[in-house]
Amino acid sequence: MLTASSELAEAVVFFNQGQATREMLWSEFEAILDAVVPMMEFANSTAHAVYVRINSKIDVAAAVFFSISYDADGRADNRWNIPLQQLADSSARGPDMGSGPILLACYSQCSIAAQQKNLWDPSMDPKINTFAQLRKVIASNRLGLVFEAEEVAAISAPADFDTTGLQQEISKRYQQKFEQELRSRMAQMMKEQRLRIATLTHQNEESTQVLQHNNLQCVDALRLQIEQRDSCLKVLEQRNQVLKETIVGQNEKIQGQREYFEHKLESRESDGQTSIKSMQDDYKLELEAKVLAATAELKDSLQMRDFELIYRSEQESVLREELTTIQAENQSLIANNGSDLLGSLSDAGLSFVAYHPGAGHITVPVKDIKRYMASKQLYAAETCGVTMGHYQQWLSHYHRPVCAALTSKGDLCGARIAKNMDPREFHVGDDDRCAGHQTSVSRAFSLDGQSLKEC
Numbered sequence: 317m318l319t320a321s322s323e324l325a326e327a328v329v330f331f332n333q334g335q336a337t338r339e340m341l342w343s344e345f346e347a348i349l350d351a352v353v354p355m356m357e358f359a360n361s362t363a364h365a366v367y368v369r370i371n372s373k374i375d376v377a378a379a380v381f382f383s384i385s386y387d388a389d390g391r392a393d394n395r396w397n398i399p400l401q402q403l404a405d406s407s408a409r410g411p412d413m414g415s416g417p418i419l420l421a422c423y424s425q426c427s428i429a430a431q432q433k434n435l436w437d438p439s440m441d442p443k444i445n446t447f448a449q450l451r452k453v454i455a456s457n458r459l460g461l462v463f464e465a466e467e468v469a470a471i472s473a474p475a476d477f478d479t480t481g482l483q484q485e486i487s488k489r490y491q492q493k494f495e496q497e498l499r500s501r502m503a504q505m506m507k508e509q510r511l512r513i514a515t516l517t518h519q520n521e522e523s524t525q526v527l528q529h530n531n532l533q534c535v536d537a538l539r540l541q542i543e544q545r546d547s548c549l550k551v552l553e554q555r556n557q558v559l560k561e562t563i564v565g566q567n568e569k570i571q572g573q574r575e576y577f578e579h580k581l582e583s584r585e586s587d588g589q590t591s592i593k594s595m596q597d598d599y600k601l602e603l604e605a606k607v608l609a610a611t612a613e614l615k616d617s618l619q620m621r622d623f624e625l626i627y628r629s630e631q632e633s634v635l636r637e638e639l640t641t642i643q644a645e646n647q648s649l650i651a652n653n654g655s656d657l658l659g660s661l662s663d664a665g666l667s668f669v670a671y672h673p674g675a676g677h678i679t680v681p682v683k684d685i686k687r688y689m690a691s692k693q694l695y696a697a698e699t700c701g702v703t704m705g706h707y708q709q710w711l712s713h714y715h716r717p718v719c720a721a722l723t724s725k726g727d728l729c730g731a732r733i734a735k736n737m738d739p740r741e742f743h744v745g746d747d748d749r750c751a752g753h754q755t756s757v758s759r760a761f762s763l764d765g766q767s768l769k770e771c
């Protein structure tokens with residue numbers, strides 16, 4: 317594109333992290349603003365860019381350091397509206413970028429106060445000097461700027477001119493020009509230094525702000541943590557309180573129950589004692605009454621027995637008297653005719669046979685008839701070769717074979733036992749006992765030799 321030498325070309329240079337990354341003509345930037353061309357490298361961020369005016373020497377003549385935001389799709393914020401041309405026109409001077417001091421608008425040097433927040437400060441650090449980078453990018457002219465050739469006006473001196481006067485005039489003018497140039501250079505340098513100081517101050521302010529912001533965030537985070545801990549603590553304290561109250565309540569409940577049961581137990585015990593006492597009293601009375609009744613009954617029956625006994629003994633004495641009389645009569649009868657009769661009967665071949673348990677059939681000779689008749693059992697005992705008492709005990713066992721031992725209560729044991737058929741083989745205290753009582757008796761005998769000897 318051909319531009320008149322007197323005109324200035326317009327372009328935009330983008331910076332990313334302090335480095336110039338892309339440059340474009342103003343018309344291209346307008347396409348970006350119209351969201352025709354997206355810039356994906358700046359999606360979801362705010363880009364630093366510089367609006368520059370370039371003269372025919374391909375030097376920067378004006379620069380405006382502005383910011384522009386992009387959405388997630390890399391499209392420029394449609395509300396973006398910074399009056400770049402107006403800012404450039406109204407700006408103060410900045411550093412010399414080849415064709416004298418440029419017009420400069422940045423955060424630290426802004427002619428429109430409302431726009432300051434939309435501008436940024438170039439870095440004047442020698443390592444990443446923004447102006448040096450800008451100058452290099454523009455000088456490379458990748459934008460392909462072409463300006464028309466400048467018409468150089470020829471200066472011709474008049475022919476008739478005083479040489480000395482001219483030299484003096486020239487010398488004087490150069491002197492003035494030099495002084496003027498020097499002054500403007502000095503002023504320019506001072507301006508540059510001021511700008512540098514301003515940008516450094518701004519940087520410091522920014523870093524201070526960042527630090528303050530970070531500190532505030534830290535403080536906020538700590539405060540939040542403290543608040544959270546406090547609330548946690550409160551919750552725990554409340555829970556603790558609730559638990560304490562629960563424990564106290566349960567303790568009271570347990571205490572109450574304990575008291576209730578103790579009271580109940582006490583009343584039960586006293587009830588029990590009274591009821592036992594009354595039962596004991598009742599039982600005592602009942603027992604006494606029973607004992608009295610039983611005693612009366614027994615007394616009655618004893619009396620009856622006494623009467624019976626008296627009556628029996630009277631009867632017995634009467635019977636004894638009768639028996640004695642009859643025996644005497646019998647003896648006299650036997651003495652008179654019996655022996656003769658018995659002798660003649662024996663002579664006739666008759667014999668007298670009697671049966672007795674244990675002794676079997678006994679043939680009683682005539683001479684023993686008298687003794688036999690006097691006591692048949694004694695006769696049988698003598699026949700067996702045992703005493704009368706032994707024979708009677710055996711006979712009792714023979715008729716009723718039961719255990720004759722007494723139990724601890726004093727009753728007769730009465731257990732059935734084997735019948736001993738032979739009075740000679742019959743041992744009192746052994747053959748008339750059941751197995752249980754036999755053993756105890758045997759033991760008693762073995763322990764006490766005296767009783768064995770006596771038996």
Ligand SMILES: [Zn+2]
Pocket residue numbers: 719720721729730731749750751752753
């Ligand atoms: Zn027994």
